[in-house]
Structure formats: C-alpha cells, structure tokens
Amino acid sequence: MNGFYFSCIGCGATFSLSENIYSCSRCGDLIQIEVPIDDVKEKIDLRALRRLPISVWKYAPLLPIADLSKVVTLHEGGTGLHHCRRLGSLLGLEHLYVKNEGENPTGSFKDRGMTVGITRALEMGARSVICASTGNTAASLAAYSAKAGLNRIVLIPSGKIAYGKLAQAIVYGAQIVQIKGNFDEALKLVFEICSRNREIYLLNSVNPFRIEGQKTLAYEVCDQLNRHPDYFIIPVGNAGNISAAWKGFTEYYNLDQIEAKPKMVGVQAEGAAPIAEAVAKRSLTITSINKPETIATAIRIGAPVSWKKALRAIYDSEGTALTVSDEEILEAQSLLARVEGLFVEPASAAPIAALKKLREESYFSKEDYVVCVTTGHGLKDPDVISRLYEKPVEVEAEVSSIERILGLAKTAETLAAQYT
Numbered sequence: 343m344n345g346f347y348f349s350c351i352g353c354g355a356t357f358s359l360s361e362n363i364y365s366c367s368r369c370g371d372l373i374q375i376e377v378p379i380d381d382v383k384e385k386i387d388l389r390a391l392r393r394l395p396i397s398v399w400k401y402a403p404l405l406p407i408a409d410l411s412k413v414v415t416l417h418e419g420g421t422g423l424h425h426c427r428r429l430g431s432l433l434g435l436e437h438l439y440v441k442n443e444g445e446n447p448t449g450s451f452k453d454r455g456m457t458v459g460i461t462r463a464l465e466m467g468a469r470s471v472i473c474a475s476t477g478n479t480a481a482s483l484a485a486y487s488a489k490a491g492l493n494r495i496v497l498i499p500s501g502k503i504a505y506g507k508l509a510q511a512i513v514y515g516a517q518i519v520q521i522k523g524n525f526d527e528a529l530k531l532v533f534e535i536c537s538r539n540r541e542i543y544l545l546n547s548v549n550p551f552r553i554e555g556q557k558t559l560a561y562e563v564c565d566q567l568n569r570h571p572d573y574f575i576i577p578v579g580n581a582g583n584i585s586a587a588w589k590g591f592t593e594y595y596n597l598d599q600i601e602a603k604p605k606m607v608g609v610q611a612e613g614a615a616p617i618a619e620a621v622a623k624r625s626l627t628i629t630s631i632n633k634p635e636t637i638a639t640a641i642r643i644g645a646p647v648s649w650k651k652a653l654r655a656i657y658d659s660e661g662t663a664l665t666v667s668d669e670e671i672l673e674a675q676s677l678l679a680r681v682e683g684l685f686v687e688p689a690s691a692a693p694i695a696a697l698k699k700l701r702e703e704s705y706f707s708k709e710d711y712v713v714c715v716t717t718g719h720g721l722k723d724p725d726v727i728s729r730l731y732e733k734p735v736e737v738e739a740e741v742s743s744i745e746r747i748l749g750l751a752k753t754a755e756t757l758a759a760q761y762t
C-alpha cells in the first residue's frame with residue numbers, strides 16, 4: 343500500500359520513502375515511518391487479517407514494502423507466547439506470559455527487523471549491507487543477506503561477544519571485523535563508513551525499516567492474547583526494540599484493534615543502564631556510560647541510539663525502567679529454564695529478574711496481564727553456562743555406580759523389605 347512516509351521525531355519534518363536516509367536531513371534527529379492509519383482502516387479487513395496464522399509478513403499491509411514479490415524471508419515471527427503458570431504462581435501472577443523471541447530463525451528477535459531491512463536493501467539496489475553488533479544483529483544480518491545474495495559486513499566489539507553468535511556470523515559468510523573498542527564505538531564507525539560509501543546499506547536499528555519489522559512483536563502478542571497486555575517488560579540495549587514494540591501497540595490501538603496500550607517496562611543491566619538512570623530521575627535526556635559492563639553482552643551498551651524513542655515509550659505509556667544485577671540475571675535465567683523449560687540468553691533473562699523486583703514492590707496486581715519478552719535463545723551464549731554450572735560427574739558404566747550417584751543405591755535391608 344502507498345501512503346507510508348518518513349517523519350522526524352524531533353522537528354516533525356516529513357520525507358518520501360524514496361529517499362535513502364537514516365536520520366532527519368534537517369535536524370539530524372531519528373526518523374520513523376508513518377503508517378497511513380485511515381487508509382488502512384478503510385481498505386484492509388483487519389479482522390480477517392488477525393485470524394491468519396501469525397508471522398511477520400501476515401502484517402504486510404502495515405509494513406512499508408510495496409513489492410511483496412521481493413520479500414527475503416526465513417519464516418520469522420510466529421513465536422510462542424507461553425503462559426507461565428508455574429513461574430506465575432511463584433510470583434503471585436495469574437496471567438504471566440513469556441513471548442519467546444529465541445524461536446526466530448537465527449534465534450533472536452532481530453530476524454523480524456532484518457527480513458524487512460534486507461528486503462528494503464534489495465529495493466534500494468544495494469549490493470552490500472553493514473551493521474555494528476553485540477552479536478545477534480550480526481547473526482541475523484549475515485543469514486538474511488546470504489538468502490538475498492548480498493555482501494555482508496559486520497563490526498563487532500573487542501572480546502565480550504557470545505561464541506554462539508559469532509559462530510553464526512562466520513558460518514553465514516559475513517566479513518567480520520573486530521574492532522578494539524566497544525559496541526558504541528563500532529556503531530559510530532559504521533555511520534562513518536556508510537556516509538563515505540553510499541553504496542553500503544546500514545542495517546542497525548536506527549534504520550526505520552528494521553523497526554517496522556520489529557513492531558510486529560506487539561501485533562502478535564495482542565493477536566495471541568486476544569487483548570492488550572497490561573504490562574510489557576523488555577530488555578533494553580540500543581533501545582530499538584522497546585521503541586518498535588511501543589510503535590506496534592500504538593498503531594494497533596489507533597487501528598481500534600486493542601482497547602488500551604500496555605505500560606512499557608524497560609530493563610537494563612546495572613553496569614549499562616543510561617535509560618533506567620534517566621527514568622529514575624524523570625529526566626528527558628540520558629547521560630551515556632563510557633565503559634558499560636555486564637555479563638549480558640547483548641545489552642552491554644552505554645550510548646543507546648534510540649534513547650529518545652525509548653524514553654517516550656516509557657513516559658507516554660506511564661511505564662518505568664529499572665536495573666538488575668548480573669547475579670539476578672543469572673538466577674532468573676536458571677529459574678526460567680527450570681520451572682518453564684525456556685532456555686534464554688542472559689540479556690533475555692533480565693525481564694524475568696525484573697519481575698521479581700517489581701512484584702516485591704507490588705507494582706502489579708494478581709490479575710494483570712504481564713508479558714515478558716525473552717529476546718534471544720540460551721544456546722547463543724553457552725560459555726556462561728559452562729563457566730557457572732557444575733560439569734557432569736563421570737562414573738563407571740554400570741548400574742550400581744549410576745544408582746549411587748543418583749541416590750538410588752539400595753541397602754540389603756531395603757532390598758529385603760521390597761521382596762517380602
């Protein structure tokens with residue numbers, strides 16, 4: 343459908359989608375894509391749309407891609423919304439859900455944005471794409487550009503990248519450049535490379551097409567719940583995903599598909615929390631952190647590019663932001679795996695850690711619909727597990743040794759009792 347256009351979130355200037363821009367050419371602020379809400383209401387049967395099986399591209403009428411024959415897809419979206427009854431009963435919540443984005447093709451939510459971003463890159467005639475990444479964007483960009491036949495370049499920070507993610511980028515054939523610096527520095531370099539080499543298409547979440555794909559997370563949750571969540575709890579790094587989800591809820595609300603919007607709750611790690619710190623002071627700007635540190639490498643970001651959109655999402659929704667420690671993150675990772683069978687990477691466990699804190703403050707009531715987003719699969723970061731958990735014990739290959747280890751070994755008396 344036509345009628346989509348860019349708008350600047352700072353000065354309000356508007357631009358045609360045919361322009362190849364990532365920020366406002368008047369004031370430099372972030373841009374977003376506006377959906378023609380009235381046109382959609384008039385021309386699209388949203389009720390029929392909502393009955394279709396969920397996937398990113400089911401929402402094509404709400405996405406800014408005109409020619410659907412060019413779509414580059416690995417069948418992203420349609421992830422599980424798990425009703426966590428056991429975890430909920432531990433926390434006193436009847437309607438606790440986990441939207442498990444680790445079920446996407448490359449194991450993280452990034453695929454929702456990448457399918458749209460790579461499709462746009464083809465539309466723009468790009469031959470090469472690039473991103474800076476803490477790992478998951480690199481894996482996703484590499485997979486989708488392989489599918490599209492594009493050259494793929496990723497800049498990753500020195501050290502501190504989870505091995506599973508690096509392995510993905512390697513296997514999908516990306517040119518990987520590790521820089522002696524952190525994610526924030528890598529992203530600055532990517533901007534500079536793209537401004538010097540206009541033929542390379544930038545695919546970090548500052549690219550509004552990525553955000554358009556990622557907003558389908560919110561549509562899906564509403565379609566799966568058949569209502570809006572009361573609270574939506576999500577980890578925050580560069581702040582693209584919380585901005586995207588809020589955009590999705592706002593659009594669904596404006597399209598009369600939900601009766602209210604959720605309160606957005608952003609969760610950051612203690613050592614990398616510029617947004618949570620700003621919210622604690624009710625500030626309208628953030629102070630960047632020079633040396634962000636956390637075990638949750640995916641959210642080890644000190645200068646989130648989409649901070650302004652994230653603060654708006656939190657303040658406009660009357661939500662909040664908070665921090666969790668690395669210890670709380672790891673505890674939550676283990677808890678979610680052990681009581682719900684969901685193995686997520688450390689960054690994704692941050693919302694689960696936050697749940698406990700918020701419940702202790704009586705932030706929710708028992709009947710509220712609370713949705714936590716787990717953004718990436720646990721197998722992405724196996725090192726954390728092998729470092730922190732005990733290794734399996736090796737025994738002789740015989741029943742008695744195994745029974746002894748399992749505490750099943752029987753004494754002569756118990757055996758006698760069994761057979762008399």
Ligand SMILES: Cc1ncc(COP(=O)(O)O)c(C=O)c1O
Binds near residue numbers: 579584
């Ligand atoms: C697993 C995971 N969770 C959360 C995030 C943070 O998302 P955003 O940067 O959009 O805030 C990332 C970003 O890389 C991620 O990989």
Ligand SMILES: [Zn+2]
Binds near residue numbers: 350352368369370371
């Ligand atoms: Zn502007």
